[in-house]
Amino acid sequence: MKKPMSYLDSVHRDGRIWGLFICFLIVCFPLAVSVLFGAFPQWEALWKGLLATAPMYWAVGIIEIFTYIPMLGAGGAYLSFVTGNISNLKLPCALDAMERANVKANSEEGEIISTIAIAVSSIVTTVIVILGVILIVPLSPILEAPVLDPAFDQMLPALFGGLAVVFVSKNRKLSVAPIVLMLALFIFVPALNRDTVGIMVPVGVLFTLLVARIMYKKGML
Amino acid sequence: MTFHVNHPILYVLVGIIIAAVLAQSVYFLVRAMRRAKEIGIDSAVVRKTITSSAIFTIAPAVSVLVGVVALSKSLGVALPWLRLSVIGSLSYETIAAGNSIEALGMTFGDQITDPSAYVTVLWVMTIGIIIGLILTPLLTKRIQGGMKKIENRDKKWGEILTNAMFLGMISAFLGYVFCDVSLAFTGDFTGLIPVCVMAVSAVVMAICGLLATTCKQHWMNDYALPISLVLGMASAIPITAWLS
Numbered sequence: 001m002k003k004p005m006s007y008l009d010s011v012h013r014d015g016r017i018w019g020l021f022i023c024f025l026i027v028c029f030p031l032a033v034s035v036l037f038g039a040f041p042q043w044e045a046l047w048k049g050l051l052a053t054a055p056m057y058w059a060v061g062i063i064e065i066f067t068y069i070p071m072l073g074a075g076g077a078y079l080s081f082v083t084g085n086i087s088n089l090k091l092p093c094a095l096d097a098m099e100r101a102n103v104k105a106n107s108e109e110g111e112i113i114s115t116i117a118i119a120v121s122s123i124v125t126t127v128i129v130i131l132g133v134i135l136i137v138p139l140s141p142i143l144e145a146p147v148l149d150p151a152f153d154q155m156l157p158a159l160f161g162g163l164a165v166v167f168v169s170k171n172r173k174l175s176v177a178p179i180v181l182m183l184a185l186f187i188f189v190p191a192l193n194r195d196t197v198g199i200m201v202p203v204g205v206l207f208t209l210l211v212a213r214i215m216y217k218k219g220m221l
Numbered sequence: 222m223t224f225h226v227n228h229p230i231l232y233v234l235v236g237i238i239i240a241a242v243l244a245q246s247v248y249f250l251v252r253a254m255r256r257a258k259e260i261g262i263d264s265a266v267v268r269k270t271i272t273s274s275a276i277f278t279i280a281p282a283v284s285v286l287v288g289v290v291a292l293s294k295s296l297g298v299a300l301p302w303l304r305l306s307v308i309g310s311l312s313y314e315t316i317a318a319g320n321s322i323e324a325l326g327m328t329f330g331d332q333i334t335d336p337s338a339y340v341t342v343l344w345v346m347t348i349g350i351i352i353g354l355i356l357t358p359l360l361t362k363r364i365q366g367g368m369k370k371i372e373n374r375d376k377k378w379g380e381i382l383t384n385a386m387f388l389g390m391i392s393a394f395l396g397y398v399f400c401d402v403s404l405a406f407t408g409d410f411t412g413l414i415p416v417c418v419m420a421v422s423a424v425v426m427a428i429c430g431l432l433a434t435t436c437k438q439h440w441m442n443d444y445a446l447p448i449s450l451v452l453g454m455a456s457a458i459p460i461t462a463w464l465s
């Protein structure tokens with residue numbers, strides 16, 4: 001008799017189907033616009049634009065997959081890589097939810113809580129953006145008000161300040177080395193800034209794993 | 222059909238894709254809630270997860286909306302709506318759209334009127350982000366299988382491993398907060414703005430934690446992250462005025 005599929009296996013099966021289906025839709029969009037308006041890309045500009053964009057973003061995309069999938073859980077990964085805003089929204093949301101629910105990220109409970117948090121976050125984002133698009137005319141002057149600029153500019157520090165208190169206080173010993181390294185790198189290497197922080201996430205992750213392994217082997221954790 | 226960046230048909234096409242993305246999220250949400258019930262996760266915990274995740278998402282979602290407004294000047298509303306609802310981030314989309322508009326010999330900010338220019342921008346933006354969409358379905362099971370193997374070999378190390386990854390990510394962002402502090406030595410204090418905002422948010426988080434435990438206001442714990450996020454963002458307004 002065939003063994004019934006586990007919850008996790010079914011998440012992987014459904015995640016693949018949904019992921020490939022949405023990928024297909026995304027590719028169909030430019031094709032449909034071409035057909036409907038009888039317009040084709042300007043090949044030289046397309047090639048130039050791609051050369052300036054794709055190599056870097058493909059490299060970053062591949063690194064992000066290996067960095068974030070282990071942290072997001074299965075359901076969370078399939079959803080996050082479709083809706084985006086992983087490091088500034090989905091992952092913090094899942095981390096906070098797992099912390100509040102007191103579940104471990106690598107347990108089935110963690111998988112479920114993180115999926116619920118990320119799904120809700122994706123739905124709320126999508127709905128808010130839909131409402132914003134409908135109301136774009138009256139909302140634009142408010143959203144573009146210069147007085148609000150600094151608040152949106154500083155979203156990441158405001159987010160990670162709170163998140164750091166929770167995680168650093170729970171892992172004091174382990175957090176010292178990576179924080180010192182990252183502060184030193186960002187302060188003294190001028191090339192590191194808001195645009196390059198995404199590339200530094202895997203560096204931070206690998207370094208912290210190395211430190212954790214050494215401390216674990218020495219019985220310090 | 223005469224092309225316009227805000228042609229109704231573009232909204233219909235984008236609407237179909239957004240509906241599929243919403244359906245996927247709802248599908249996974251329902252599946253996870255059912256499974257939660259099956260394995261006995263308290264329904265109060267599920268309810269709290271839903272409400273606190275929803276509230277936490279509001280401020281970042283509004284900042285996504287700001288991105289849609291910013292990009293809509295060149296590209297109309299439909300394309301930024303799609304690109305920022307599916308995978309995109311404002312920084313990526315601005316660079317991708319900027320690169321392709323530049324390659325077309327146009328200036329970023331001018332509205333695109335030529336359909337072939339629009340299709341060119343569309344393809345550059347789509348091909349640029351497609352890698353994550355293709356590889357996630359192909360690699361997720363394998364990557365997570367690898368993690369499970371490590372955990373099965375040594376359960377304690379498995380727990381430390383995921384915690385270490387989270388800390389690694391958080392430390393990178395903490396580092397970024399300090400990236401411009403050295404400007405203070407040249408008399409430019411704007412580099413201290415993110416540091417002060419982070420400090421405000423951290424203090425608010427700590428106060429929420431204290432109130433939750435000492436005054437038995439446990440609801441505070443569930444909303445501590447959105448509260449610290451919004452107050453941190455709000456504090457950026459006077460702090461920026463002060464330090465600029």
